[in-house]
Amino acid sequence: MNAPLTHKDFTTSQEVRWCPGCGDYAILRVVTKTLAEIGATRENTAFVSGIGCSSRFPYYVESYGFHTIHGRAPAVATGLKLTNPELDVWVVTGDGDGLSIGGNHLLHALRRNVDLNILLFNNEIYGLTKGQYSPTSRVGTRSPSSPGGSTDMPLVPGQFAIGAGSKFYARAIDTDKVGLGEVLKASHAHKGASMIEIYQNCIVYNDNVFGGFTDKENVKDSQIKLVHGEPMVFGAEQNKGLAFDIKTMAITVVDANKHADEILVHDETNKVIAQLLIGMPRPQFPVALGVIFHQPADPFDKTYYNNHVSGMKRTGNIKDVLRKTTTWKVD
Amino acid sequence: MNAPLTHKDFTTSQEVRWCPGCGDYAILRVVTKTLAEIGATRENTAFVSGIGCSSRFPYYVESYGFHTIHGRAPAVATGLKLTNPELDVWVVTGDGDGLSIGGNHLLHALRRNVDLNILLFNNEIYGLTKGQYSPTSRVGTRSPSSPGGSTDMPLVPGQFAIGAGSKFYARAIDTDKVGLGEVLKASHAHKGASMIEIYQNCIVYNDNVFGGFTDKENVKDSQIKLVHGEPMVFGAEQNKGLAFDIKTMAITVVDANKHADEILVHDETNKVIAQLLIGMPRPQFPVALGVIFHQPADPFDKTYYNNHVSGMKRTGNIKDVLRKTTTWKVD
Amino acid sequence: MTSKTELESVVIRLAGDSGDGMQLMGSQFVATTAKLGNDFATFPDYPAEIRAPVGTTFGVSAYQVNLGSVSITTAGDEPHVLVAFNPAALKVNLAIIAKGATILLNSDAFSSRNLTKAGYTEDPRTSGELDGYNVVEADIGRLTLEAVKELGLSKSDGGRCKNLWALGLLLWMFDRDIKMVSEWVSNKFAKKEVIRDANLAALQAGHIYGEASEISAYVTPIAVKAATFPPGEYRSIMGAEALALGLAAAAEKADRKMMFCGYPITPASALLHRLSQLGELGVGTFQAEDEIAAVCSAIGAAFGGAIGVTASSGPGIALKAEAIGLAVNTELPLIIVNAQRGGPSTGLPTKTEQSDLYQAVYGRNGDTPIPVVATRSPGDCFYVAIEAVRIALRHMTPVIILTDGYLQNAAEPWEIPDVDAIEPIATNDAPARDEDVERQQQAFTRNPDTGGRPWISPGTLDLMHRVGGIEKDIVTGHISYDGENHSAMSDLRANKVKSVADFIPLQELEMGETKGRLLVIGWGSTYGPIYQAVKAVRETGADVSYVHLTYIQPFCKNLGDIINGFDQVMVPEMNMGQLNTLLKDRFSIDPISVTQVTGQPFRISNLKKKITAALKAMQPGEAA
Amino acid sequence: MTSKTELESVVIRLAGDSGDGMQLMGSQFVATTAKLGNDFATFPDYPAEIRAPVGTTFGVSAYQVNLGSVSITTAGDEPHVLVAFNPAALKVNLAIIAKGATILLNSDAFSSRNLTKAGYTEDPRTSGELDGYNVVEADIGRLTLEAVKELGLSKSDGGRCKNLWALGLLLWMFDRDIKMVSEWVSNKFAKKEVIRDANLAALQAGHIYGEASEISAYVTPIAVKAATFPPGEYRSIMGAEALALGLAAAAEKADRKMMFCGYPITPASALLHRLSQLGELGVGTFQAEDEIAAVCSAIGAAFGGAIGVTASSGPGIALKAEAIGLAVNTELPLIIVNAQRGGPSTGLPTKTEQSDLYQAVYGRNGDTPIPVVATRSPGDCFYVAIEAVRIALRHMTPVIILTDGYLQNAAEPWEIPDVDAIEPIATNDAPARDEDVERQQQAFTRNPDTGGRPWISPGTLDLMHRVGGIEKDIVTGHISYDGENHSAMSDLRANKVKSVADFIPLQELEMGETKGRLLVIGWGSTYGPIYQAVKAVRETGADVSYVHLTYIQPFCKNLGDIINGFDQVMVPEMNMGQLNTLLKDRFSIDPISVTQVTGQPFRISNLKKKITAALKAMQPGEAA
């Protein structure tokens, strides 16, 4: 058993039960591959999920796994991580699971900065319950529960995460093996809560909703891959760049050749720019991918242990504690 | 009954049951006064609260009132407002009620932009349950549930609100009658979810936690009152100003006399600056008060009605609807 | 015309991949059946949760229908006809069909790959395991493609018409023409001409195939004559739809808006979907962020003067428990629908069960009684919904409606009710302002007979008041921490629920005499099988009667009297004995508990056995 | 030394504003009492929720103690001594004290303003309503200020020593010296010298006042001799503390970490507070964002190999119901403590009640049985906590502990247990890897006697597996939607809970014979009053026995046999009859249900009446 593990070692015997063509398959493949690449061990890895198509994930990863109840994965994972801080804990959740019913737990896991790698499979729809609109669905989404089109303003997961105080936010696309693999590794390396939003195509209920930037012909002009320390350029000829306009306090697209000096260099610790990158409207702007925001800070599980009188070890005994008060003897 | 109502008309017969010296009293007074000033009617006003000291509020306002359960006021208020869109609905919540157990409902009320005036009484503690630390308590808060000091990173309510997509966020201090009155009026005028964070002193469990900027001697140097269109100056001699440093992408304090041209003019629609103002660390910076962010947008209750086939009126009848399918007769 | 066999009733089961369109095929078959005047009952049997990979056993979706010229109350124990679209469908369903049944196989799906996927090591068509069945094969896939080939569709689009081809053949097998289905196809795809034409071509080809091909050598068309229904206007209805329409009808009868606040969950979502199409009836729907928000916004709506409704299944109802207590304490009308599914926890989300009765009756903190009613059949959902609203508005209380996954999706022919004949629903309207009484007190001055308080909503001039979850003074309605008052309020809440019994009808017997040896008591969707089982046993001359409960909390006033007239009581239910517990508590009796938790409805034959055995086991001397 | 009256037991009630320090005064009085060897029981009676304005009736805080040289099990029906710090305190408490009781009034608080605030139109000291009581007045406020005046405190700081002055006087009245309290004051304010000295001065002044002033003309010091306790080492203990220590002891006995995840709520918070001081025992506490997160993180902790514990009161337990079902389905050990309070909804948060029994036993979706145990007295909480953990770990199941607001805060003298004598708690440790069996299956290979599966936590080499809320195959532990398997798993879950009865002790009788006319069955914190009532009635020679339940689900195996030995059963409980329902269901009996929901413990005298009446009403011919 000393040979390095491969993605196959992280694959269970269970038949995968997603719709043919579902984006979840692609994500599963990249995740098991990444686990092997980062040298994870199966016994010290745990996947915790809620309920939804995406939340089936743990059944397919040969590690410890917990398919909990709808929306509660971050809470279960927090308890697990506090108990067992050496574990690598991954949370798998959907836009409904994590942002609708589970919004509060995600909020507080991010705020507390519990060292969890949180994978948000955003397909902008409730897959498992057959296609109702979700909190990330765009206004006007027609679904069984919004036959006339939804009117709720969607939540922007990245904005939510940063509003919650998250110190790590990255984005990737289900079928982009390289990009997804990279952010998975970065998230794993980050100590604290890291939130990865994965645009995942639900072929049955919301097919091609990300087509604007995932269709092959659009990719280069509609995606910008951020690399810390690198200038923000994109486009088929790498001829476009992102700049900051101080007057409007907004990001603009400039000609990368003419205005090379104005082009922003990606600094993942810059929260202001991160928020602007997250909020860039499509199709006027490309979608920002990669590690958008990352600010190291002590994770909750660490401060918790540091602050615990005995670091969760039993140093005293109940016999003594029972007597730490006035006692008297009767003979 | 045609004489304009006064704050007394908005006062109930119920004996007020807060601790002597609690900041809630001051807020109550300003709220009833403001209701009279804005010409609110008692029958078309409703106060909805959760559970907590602050959530006792509805009992003391002569209007319709609903003291619901812990954390759920925004949800109850949403149902009420959708049913009865002409009502002025005020939500009263605490930092525990609104941001701990009720975080999800607050999140979604703000996201959807339901036309509610949300008063968050932030005393950075759980008052009613006798002083445990809350999600806004600072790191190191000693409380019955954190005898060694809390280690959780606090949530910043303004950041949370903007992350949720809120279009209105303002701040005030319990005892600052004028400032509080102004933001109440602005919030009432805003159509959509408006979030007002009120720094409220809990004299029993967290006394003077805001002393850094509420103590008389500090007020001028530690508070900046924002007025849309006015430059951001503060200090005993109005000699300090806030500027934006493009290099660090941060706000800085400058000498208002020497660098008058650099001083930011408050534009409440500017989200980037709003977020920076919210996040200014104390005591290096003053605390920003007033309407910090405000971007008009259609409220949910409006788009909901616009999108409803009949605007929630009964235009058809069940007899016909029962027959909107294949039917057959048996004789 | 070929010769026909005439049958009184027949059970057909259609099975294929989730993507094969079994539910559509089934429901269109039923539409024709309905129009021809058969009685019927359907049972859609979905696969668990996710669309599984093609060809797997766990991806099989089935639709069962029982149609007859006689009265039909269940989807039938054992199908006489099975249509299997692939090996997996055959594998899963073979065990439950009747010996000698006709099996129509889509033979071109029986590739060795598909056989392996289904877990067959040998082809069942040749292995002998189909001996004794009447097996008919057709290359449905290929024949469909042939039928549509002139229309220029892609192979995959063309293949999607398979179910229509099979439907054509099925209609032929049951001696029906394709007119109704053709019309439906033409309407549905009015804007997509090619698709429309392809479906029509497939349908026709399948129908003609029956007539023309050698298939008629093996299968004789089966004719099932029209059933005798009382005169009236009929339609087909599913439980979820009936519930939605019943709620909307209640709103109309009460002349109030209705606000439905829900969060999707299987199998309750259908109600949200259907109600969100009923805007013209003054019905609003709100998809909340979770179940707690759903019930709370429904409570907010009720405070605002609309009939607040929320729905979920067990796990979601669990989340609503705290807020339901709030509705009890604030005395607001609220309807909570529980479409039960297999538990505990996530359990068996797509299977049916009746195991949330404890939760409905007891599942709250404190002494927090709530009226509970249950639906027995798809059409019954309409009436129970109205009754629930009536109780909620009369007594100003939340009311729980128990339905289940089976009923949500099952369909039956249903006489469209005469809406005018339904009594209007009275509301406790806001009183006039009485200057001698505090406003708060006016809002809590209850009707002594019903315990109902006035329903005063914001916007009402000069009757402002405050409500909340803390105990209230029984007279003034203000907060009260007084012990004696709490005791009085506890009685008031208990009596309010008890008083419901003063207004509802007396319990009727479904069948049998009011006194005798054995009384079977059922509730909910088990109505169909229990009815048939009791009927069958009675036909042997046995002394057994049958009561089926709509009102579970409180029970009808005379239920105790009925029970006392029998030597023994039997309680069949799809749980581990929950109604049984309730009956023991309320009537100090010791019934025979018959339980089944397999996620499937009872089989008539099993119940018959239980009843017969019980009668046998009773001492002859024990007669009443 | 003045003369003394000797009493066997005496009930004292201290009442004043929330800010007057009644709880502190009471607990210090009790500390002295304990040390002197009296038996005692206390009942802190807090005002509702918020600190109310000074002088109002709803702001009155009280502390009652019953001390005796005889065995004491309740805080007493009717106080013999009332200390009233203001008119409101007098007003609220007058109705419940014994006729002829001694009332010590703080007379300088009887200003006309305070009288009005308390709702008096006339001064009760002169209106005649105190006739028949032994009223003693002292200007406590003024005398306190005088006592501390040399220390230079502000008037308000000085005034805060009032309770110490009164305590001094009270100690004199009960013939106790001030030594222990002095030591406590010196310790507590070691760093605040002025405050320390002021409190000491006040204490002494009050004590001396008794001796010196003319008060001794009206009051004779009362001596209550030491009670006879079995030999041992004793301490005073409150219920919440005993529960916390019991949980920590269980973790030690099982040699596991404990993770307590909670969310504050009255009256359960005390457990969170106390456990957060027990870090040295390997106990972690986590204050979650809400109750759902609390139970879920406790479940996560249990999955991680720690004993997961969560606690709340009714409304919070309601929120946990869905997740408790998850713990059942995943077969993880989890302790859920419910410190019950008055319901429904927010109800009466600071008052005690036993109305969450239904919720504990039935309050979940699906057939989801869970063991339920209940605590009867402060010290008993320690043992019940250990027992609950033992059950959870043996059977791999969540266990609910029912306690209540009264027990959380009540104190009694308690023999410190010999921890070594407590049997270690066995855990279902991870097995060795068996290559012939799938890993998943190893995690679900259950002990046939207990139903417990191995507790395998992440980090364990080569035993990786997945758990979840969907139904599992009974053998392999993989997801299964099979109906027969679900049925088998439903039986397994039911049998697991039933099997608890094979391991717990048999039910003991508290008092009386195993056969007879009347059996009283109690549970929870009503132990004290029922015990005394049955004892008193038995002393009249009546045929009544008493059983008090710790194990509620399942009941002890022999409970049915015991019940069958009696003609009639009586069930007193502080709810509307919940245990009664359970007993009817399980034993098909029809007990007399004695209920009380006033937010206060039972009075012995009331129970005595009920028992006597029941015995009288029984036909003499009905003897067993």
Ligand SMILES: Cc1ncc(C[n+]2csc(CCOP(=O)(O)OP(=O)(O)O)c2C)c(N)n1
């Ligand atoms: C308490 C509860 N409420 C509702 C559900 C039903 N439900 C299951 S998954 C889901 C939403 C799934 O959407 P998402 O999280 O986006 O996952 P996806 O299926 O799209 O991957 C819902 C509403 C449930 N299982 N439990």
Ligand SMILES: Cc1ncc(C[n+]2csc(CCOP(=O)(O)OP(=O)(O)O)c2C)c(N)n1
């Ligand atoms: C479901 C539920 N959980 C917990 C509680 C207990 N509880 C009441 S108020 C409160 C927190 C109050 O804090 P906050 O909202 O900040 O209000 P404050 O008292 O400080 O004004 C808690 C935990 C409750 N009433 N209901």
Ligand code: SF4
């Ligand atoms: S429904 Fe959508 S998200 Fe779910 S498995 Fe199918 S394609 Fe994937």
Ligand code: SF4
């Ligand atoms: S506890 Fe604090 S917040 Fe509550 S009423 Fe008292 S001072 Fe106000």
Ligand SMILES: [Mg+2]
């Ligand atoms: Mg989704």
Ligand SMILES: [Mg+2]
């Ligand atoms: Mg607070």
